[in-house]
Amino acid sequence: MCNRHSHSGMGPDGMLVPGGFGRGFEATAGQFITIVDLKGEQAGDFVALNRADLGEVLSPVHTRRRNLSIYFKEGDFLMSSEGNPMFEVVKDTVGIHDANVPACDPTRYAVDFGVPGHRNCLENMFEPLQAYGIDILQVPEPFNFFQNGPVSPDGRMAVTDTVSRSGDHLILKALMDVVCAISPCPQDIIPGNGLLVTDMRVAVTEARPDASQIEALQCC
Ligand SMILES: [Zn+2]
Numbered sequence: 001m002c003n004r005h006s007h008s009g010m011g012p013d014g015m016l017v018p019g020g021f022g023r024g025f026e027a028t029a030g031q032f033i034t035i036v037d038l039k040g041e042q043a044g045d046f047v048a049l050n051r052a053d054l055g056e057v058l059s060p061v062h063t064r065r066r067n068l069s070i071y072f073k074e075g076d077f078l079m080s081s082e083g084n085p086m087f088e089v090v091k092d093t094v095g096i097h098d099a100n101v102p103a104c105d106p107t108r109y110a111v112d113f114g115v116p117g118h119r120n121c122l123e124n125m126f127e128p129l130q131a132y133g134i135d136i137l138q139v140p141e142p143f144n145f146f147q148n149g150p151v152s153p154d155g156r157m158a159v160t161d162t163v164s165r166s167g168d169h170l171i172l173k174a175l176m177d178v179v180c181a182i183s184p185c186p187q188d189i190i191p192g193n194g195l196l197v198t199d200m201r202v203a204v205t206e207a208r209p210d211a212s213q214i215e216a217l218q219c220c
Pocket of ligand 1: 121
């Protein structure tokens with residue numbers, strides 16, 4: 001028997017996404033995706049694909065062109081690689097996210113830090129997308145929600161700890177049917193996640209969650 005949450009693969013309480021691991025989910029056009037940083041200081045890499053055409057993906061570069069900004073804010077659209085609005089940012093309690101650097105991957109840890117075999121966002125997001133026939137090379141460039149990658153006036157970039165705190169959240173309205181994957185980043189070697197990898201919660205709902213529903217989602 002189907003229910004109103006059947007497409008997302010989760011109930012109204014959403015799902016816990018363990019720190020350092022990836023999860024996939026679906027949302028249909030018009031549904032709301034709420035992503036909560038439960039403990040704070042946790043970045044979460046996020047990718048999305050058009051459910052009807054997996055070759056059309058959420059695209060940071062197209063979003064930057066649309067918004068004429070390397071950042072996004074409430075009311076902005078996050079764009080697809082085909083130039084279509086894929087999500088509307090309806091709520092953002094943090095205001096600082098990154099869309100400039102790739103997901104951490106096996107090379108990042110093996111080459112840059114000398115730690116082969118470390119968990120990483122690329123493989124975390126690839127894992128659930130395999131069921132859709134996606135190759136690891138087809139995992140799109142991510143939005144790194146809550147990640148703090150300041151860009152200074154001279155153009156230099158950095159990655160440092162997030163400014164998000166326990167309960168901070170982002171609400172996106174899906175504007176097309178989407179397949180998504182998220183990975184609370186396993187980076188525990190350099191700042192980014194406060195050197196402590198923690199859980200997130202994701203919920204997909206028909207209506208925009210109200211204050212009491214958000215409070216329930218903030219509970220670990
Ligand atoms: Zn990562």
